[in-house]
Amino acid sequence: MLPQKAPKNASAAAADLVEGRDHISNLPDGVLQHILSFLPAQDVVRTCLLAKRWRHMWESTTVLRFVCGGLKEPGSVEEIKEFVDHLLRLRIRGGTPLDTCDFRFHLDENKDFDMSRIVLWIRIALQCKVRVLQFIFVGDNYQDILPQDDHPFFISQYLKKLELENFNEMVPRFLDFSCCPFLEDLEIVYCALVRPKLISSQSLKCLTIKRGYFSYEWRLPIRAPNLVSLWLEVSDGRTPSLQRMPSLLTAVVKIHGYDLNTVDSDYDNNQSILLQGLSAVQNLVLISPDIEMFIFRRDLKFCSSFNKLKSLLLDEYWCEPADFSALACLKLSPVLEKLTLQLYSKGPKHKVEIKLGCKPLEMSAAISQHFKMLEIKCEVYDDRVHNVLMFLSKQLNIYHEQVDFVPVGELEYDEVIKEYDEELFA
Amino acid sequence: MAPPATDAATTKQEQQHAAGGEGVEVGGDLRLVAECGTVVRLSRSAARMSTTLFDMIEAGCAEGGIPIKGADVGTLRLVAAYCEKHAPHYDPVASAARLRDPFPPFPIEFTPASYAVKPVTQLDPDPHGLEAWDRKFISDLPDNSALFNLIIVANLMAIEDLVDLGCTAVADKMRGKTPDEIRVALDIENDYTPEQEAEVRRENAWAFED
Numbered sequence: 001m002l003p004q005k006a007p008k009n010a011s012a013a014a015a016d017l018v019e020g021r022d023h024i025s026n027l028p029d030g031v032l033q034h035i036l037s038f039l040p041a042q043d044v045v046r047t048c049l050l051a052k053r054w055r056h057m058w059e060s061t062t063v064l065r066f067v068c069g070g071l072k073e074p075g076s077v078e079e080i081k082e083f084v085d086h087l088l089r090l091r092i093r094g095g096t097p098l099d100t101c102d103f104r105f106h107l108d109e110n111k112d113f114d115m116s117r118i119v120l121w122i123r124i125a126l127q128c129k130v131r132v133l134q135f136i137f138v139g140d141n142y143q144d145i146l147p148q149d150d151h152p153f154f155i156s157q158y159l160k161k162l163e164l165e166n167f168n169e170m171v172p173r174f175l176d177f178s179c180c181p182f183l184e185d186l187e188i189v190y191c192a193l194v195r196p197k198l199i200s201s202q203s204l205k206c207l208t209i210k211r212g213y214f215s216y217e218w219r220l221p222i223r224a225p226n227l228v229s230l231w232l233e234v235s236d237g238r239t240p241s242l243q244r245m246p247s248l249l250t251a252v253v254k255i256h257g258y259d260l261n262t263v264d265s266d267y268d269n270n271q272s273i274l275l276q277g278l279s280a281v282q283n284l285v286l287i288s289p290d291i292e293m294f295i296f297r298r299d300l301k302f303c304s305s306f307n308k309l310k311s312l313l314l315d316e317y318w319c320e321p322a323d324f325s326a327l328a329c330l331k332l333s334p335v336l337e338k339l340t341l342q343l344y345s346k347g348p349k350h351k352v353e354i355k356l357g358c359k360p361l362e363m364s365a366a367i368s369q370h371f372k373m374l375e376i377k378c379e380v381y382d383d384r385v386h387n388v389l390m391f392l393s394k395q396l397n398i399y400h401e402q403v404d405f406v407p408v409g410e411l412e413y414d415e416v417i418k419e420y421d422e423e424l425f426a
Numbered sequence: 427m428a429p430p431a432t433d434a435a436t437t438k439q440e441q442q443h444a445a446g447g448e449g450v451e452v453g454g455d456l457r458l459v460a461e462c463g464t465v466v467r468l469s470r471s472a473a474r475m476s477t478t479l480f481d482m483i484e485a486g487c488a489e490g491g492i493p494i495k496g497a498d499v500g501t502l503r504l505v506a507a508y509c510e511k512h513a514p515h516y517d518p519v520a521s522a523a524r525l526r527d528p529f530p531p532f533p534i535e536f537t538p539a540s541y542a543v544k545p546v547t548q549l550d551p552d553p554h555g556l557e558a559w560d561r562k563f564i565s566d567l568p569d570n571s572a573l574f575n576l577i578i579v580a581n582l583m584a585i586e587d588l589v590d591l592g593c594t595a596v597a598d599k600m601r602g603k604t605p606d607e608i609r610v611a612l613d614i615e616n617d618y619t620p621e622q623e624a625e626v627r628r629e630n631a632w633a634f635e636d
């Protein structure tokens with residue numbers, strides 16, 4: 001942490017405050033290194049020419065960012081591959097551990113890039129004891145050359161965080177992190193997760209899968225028993241199955257349906273796919289733009305209860321079928337305090353936001369006795385929203401005093417108030 | 427505003443931060459003393475953005491004037507303005523978890539709450555307008571030396587977010603430029619002799635192939 005550097009260097013820097021033009025020499029080495037850590041690797045190496053003080057500064061940088069395709073950057077990875085080779089080899093020979101290695105590559109549209117080179121770069125980075133490794137590809141012209149063996153791909157005693165974006169060449173045990181005992185943070189964005197056989201890590205605390213494309217043939221098991229935070233977006237393919245995560249605090253699950261009602265719903269041997277794995281969570285978001293997607297509703301049958309769930313966010317998926325039986329999930333949450341319903345509206349800003357302070361009716365079995373607040377976010381307060389509110393209000397005393405409207409746009413404030421007064425508080 | 431109220435196991439530090447954030451003003455503003463002796467006031471909730479000051483408050487030695495060695499009044503006022511602006515939305519745990527300085531000399535213990543993702547479906551990238559404010563804050567600085575002084579004082583006071591802001595501003599002035607252009611942009615004096623410069627260029631010729 002920077003505080004460690006500050007006391008040692010700051011008084012020295014303060015003592016020789018240079019009067020005159022070259023104020024940058026007042027900055028301690030640690031700060032200059034920190035500045036370099038934001039720059040592309042080529043810019044970093046070239047600082048050797050700035051002044052004597054900078055001659056060797058680039059050699060001890062612990063962050064290497066190999067980027068191309070952006071403004072003022074080389075056009076594609078073809079142009080920088082020799083540079084990357086050279087610098088990584090110097091690092092291996094030099095022995096200074098790397099902390100972060102960041103590859104952001106544009107692949108040349110006209111030429112297939114040799115993946116074995118990228119594999120080599122990954123291996124060198126891991127050998128340099130890298131703790132944070134990031135790979136972002138743009139484009140997808142590369143040859144399928146990853147070693148087709150059955151070993152975990154990532155082997156490291158140091159890797160702490162891994163980020164992959166548009167990285168579609170994965171082998172079966174690519175996401176098996178049994179040889180990365182300190183991996184804590186995994187982020188996978190816009191990747192094809194069709195070939196990996198499982199995602200497994202004992203140490204993982206934070207898992208983010210955004211726009212994941214999964215296999216149609218089988219469900220990817222996710223085994224991360226010490227996970228604390230989960231973000232799972234299924235853009236296509238069968239929803240992965242979640243093993244139990246007793247330390248989970250927060251989860252956001254968004255499923256675009258492959259698992260629709262038309263697909264074989266007995267495929268899964270009467271076991272929970274998602275909800276049982278999530279059952280220890282405290283803050284949960286479960287949404288799906290596809291009403292036909294059956295996983296959430298089906299899982300309610302195989303899921304015992306959410307004993308620690310305090311806040312829950314649901315969307316209009318849960319308001320089907322019309323008898324609101326899917327909202328039975330509320331029964332499973334004995335300590336639920338807050339429910340947010342985001343109905344027919346994507347956010348983050350909604351036209352209508354209604355906050356209702358509530359108390360559950362005594363003897364109400366369908367809702368937690370700790371329940372305090374119901375929030376509804378929608379585009380327009382129409383019949384559909386009204387019906388949901390009516391259904392819920394059968395279980396709740398809603399306190400008029402805490403009604404809080406944020407109507408924006410064409411909705412007439414008075415119209416909404418009038419509807420409320422008539423229906424709820426008559 | 428207190429950090430997001432997840433019921434994560436809170437460390438003592440987080441609870442203290444939370445208490446400070448809720449405007450519990452025990453003891454009133456801090457008095458920072460610049461090099462010239464002028465006092466710059468800083469509210470307690472803003473002071474918690476400085477790890478140094480926070481530790482002092484915890485240790486009970488933040489009463490009276492706190493000298494900030496080497497800091498001129500102008501820079502100290504800027505630092506105070508930054509902290510006051512950011513304090514209401516400061517989440518120390520999220521700040522620490524940003525891995526911006528990914529090579530600390532000791533392993534970071536990630537407490538569970540550092541991964542507490544807010545349960546919203548789409549995050550507003552700049553919900554409190556702080557990024558826009560930061561950009562203006564930096565662009566309003568009169569010259570490079572003001573920027574460097576800001577970084578020095580922020581570093582001294584261990585205000586990581588502000589150090590980052592300053593360092594990325596400097597990095598932005600270097601990005602994609604030739605060494606000559608960088609020297610102009612940052613007022614760096616070239617103390618190489620022509621022979622030395624040629625030698626360095628030879629040594630690292632592989633990095634200059636364009």
